[in-house]
Amino acid sequence: MNVLVVVVDALRTDRVGAYDGRRVTPTIDELAAEGTVFERAYSTTNATDPALTSLQTGRLPRTHGVRNHGSHVTDEEKRAIEGVPALPMVLEERGYDTAAFGRPLGRWHRRGFDRYPELSSAHWRLKSLEKSASSLLYGIHPAIGDTLSRTYNALTDRTGSDDEDGVVAEFTDFLDESNQFYSLVHLMDTHTPYDVDDALVERYLEEHDDENRPLSAVAEEFPTGSITANSLTPGGVVNQDNERWEDHEMGVGTALARAQYDAAATEADRTIEGLLEALETRELLEETLVVVLADHGESLGEHGIYFEHHGLYEPTTRIPLVVRPPESDGVERSAELVSITDIAPTILDALELADERALDADGQSLRPLLEGEGDDWESRESLLLEEANTQRFRAVRTDRWKYLRAVEDDPTCRYCERSHGESEQLYDLESDPEETENLVAERPETLAALRDELDDLLSRHEPRSGPSNDADDDAVEYDDEEEVLDRLESLGYR
Template identity: 70%
Template sequence: MNILVVVVDALRVDRVGSYGGRSVTPTIDELAADGTIFENAYSTTNATDPALTSLQTGQYPRTHGVLNHGSHVSEMEKKRVEDTSTLPSVLNKRGFATGAFGRPLGRWHRRGFDRYPELTSAHWRLKSLEKAVSDILYSVHPSIGDVISGVYNSLTDRTGSDDENEIVEAFDSFLEDADRFYSLVHLMDTHTPYDVDENLVERYLERFEYENTPLTEIAERFPTGSITYNSLQPGGVVNQNNDQWRGHEVGIGTALARAQYDAAATEADRKIDSLLSVLRDRGMLEETLVLIVADHGESLGEHDIYFEHHGLYEATVRVPLIVRPPFDAVDRVSELVNITDIAPTVLDVLDDSKGSPTEFDADGRSLLPLLEGSDSDDTWDSREAILLEEANTQRFRGIRTQNWKYLRAVGDPACRYCERPHGAAEQLYDLTTDPNETENLVEDRSEQAAKLRAQLEELLSRYTHSENDPNASDNRSVEYDDEEEVLDRLESLGYR
């Protein structure tokens, strides 16, 4: 049996048709019709480095050690994660060909893969140069910065490492010598800046024209010079630099940004279709376990968060999870599940998990009993809660039960990108009556808040496998060649 895991970075649940969302993901929906939809799947956090590490290790960030993202990952975090077993490493030792394609995170994410995408491609170099030059010139005169950004965008459109042909061809080549394989494909389409088919955007735009606010007007709500303020300027989020768009009066506003997000979801869906076609053409699809998941969601204005993934709110931490196993499975599962469950599930489906607990010590659990349904000999004990934690833009911890969400700040609740808080330091939401988390009940329902506060403390204690705070730093260092410098530079330029 083979395994294909596709991570669609920042894909929201409500853009997947099989979840009752917009009809912009036909391939995912078709796969879901032939597999299992996990209706209440959650990430561990809202940033890629710790979330993808949770997927590959089966552990919460507090266990594997990485809570931050990019250049904010401390030396101690790097050291701790190096001592953690990963799914590709385990499978590689057992004779699987292992290949990663798409977004190249490098560093510890590379461990265990026979084949890994290059980080220093022409795409990244051009993107870095475009952002640096346009930002400098925009501070001198906006129109000059817009022109430079437009020129470089036209170049990077043709050289991107997220190009469909490049990913699909590399995946197809990887399969030539693979008797059995584990492959991770990381797609960046639904992550800003959106760089999408304009015809798709035009098709989706009419859905949003009734609700349109200029991005520059929204930017004025945030401190001048903040990351959020800059991202909402022309040439930022929507990757467009003029006040008109293909003859539409909509301008550069929330309507265009959201239409571009929908178009990006469709483009990611098309890439998934191409990957599945490769497997189908090689006669391998029916013997491959396919999982479609997001590392986190995306906020499109909820809680005054625009086209970013701050906060532990539902838009950001609830993720689509579609599992299409090479056997008959149930249609839908409503249990609380987590991306930490993916690695144990893969090993259980392969029947490789038994007898090796020291080799792969996961916090998550196999979803195989849920996939098999009532006919399974195994049992699934329903989770009471899922632990949530963020540290990249703001520091919050939280707990999500079937009906409640409780969040608590660690220190100052202000967001590093927006330079102001998105909510109170302590928050409580009744998700049965308030699924959009608009009414903080922490004072009105103090007993419920106290109960969840205690439950959160218990989970934090359970999943901390060190006496040291994972965000602290020490003097030990881990070398990753020049990749760390590249990542630092990219984040400083706005590519997070």
């Protein structure tokens, strides 16, 4: 059996038709009809570095050691993860051809991959400088900042080395060279800044015409100079390479940004179609376990978070997860609480390598659910979530409730420069799925029980990663770290 895992960065469940009936992702929907849709799947966090590490290790951030993202990842976190085995390392040792395509996160994420995408450091360093300069000039006069952004995008390739059209071609070449394989494809379409087909945007715009606000007005809600305010200026969230959107009746507003997000989901879906066609053409599709998921979700205005992934709320932590085994006669849908940490154990189980216990995972194999053997699945009462990149919270998600608790005294988001909620929050997801009513004061007994449940989860998942957490140890250095951080800065990470 081969394995293909496709991660669509920041893809929300409500953009996948298999979850809410929309027709934005027809390929994923067709795949879902042939496999299993996990209705309540969750990431472990809200940022890519720790989430992808959870995917590849089967562990929570607390136990694999990486809680932060990008430049915020500490030397202690790097030392910790270097001592944790990862799925591609295990499969490479067993003779599988291993390859990653799309967005390169580099650093420890490279471990175990025979083939890994490279970055053009000069391109992303220049793009990062342009974005900072455009935001600064926009604050002086919008026309000046807008002109610089337009000029730069007209003269350079915006998408760089992880262009999605190239992903299918590179994956196809890999198939022609490989035998038994494990492949990870990381697509960036639904991550800002959106770079999408204008015709698709027009198709989806009318669906958002009742909730349109100028992005400039939204930016004024945040402190001047904050990362969030800057992201809502030209060259930030939406693709403003031409004047048509300024002159459009909808203008450059939240409707446009949401329509571009929808279009981006469709473009990612088309890339997945190309990957599946490459498998089918080579008669490999029926020999390949296909997993499509997101590393985390995205907020499109909920809780005052615009086109970013802050907080541990449902739009950010709940993810689409579709699994299609080569021959599936199992359940079409599962309502069990499942986690991104379950993917690595599932793959090892499907490849009949689970008995070797190569990963000391927190997750468990989904194979019983995929095969309709629910009695062999140990149902979860709760999931542990945590974040560190924008603010420091932990949360517990049960069948009905979501409880969030700040780790630090000040819950201010370092990107928005304001808090997204109280230090303790309690939501009844049955009656309030959008998490709008904090019930901390109204439900003291439930609050006390969930406090205890969170503490219990933390005690059951003590940090157990890495060779050493000694602060005096030498720093871990990666040859590609400068390029990776340049790339992340160009995407708005600070």
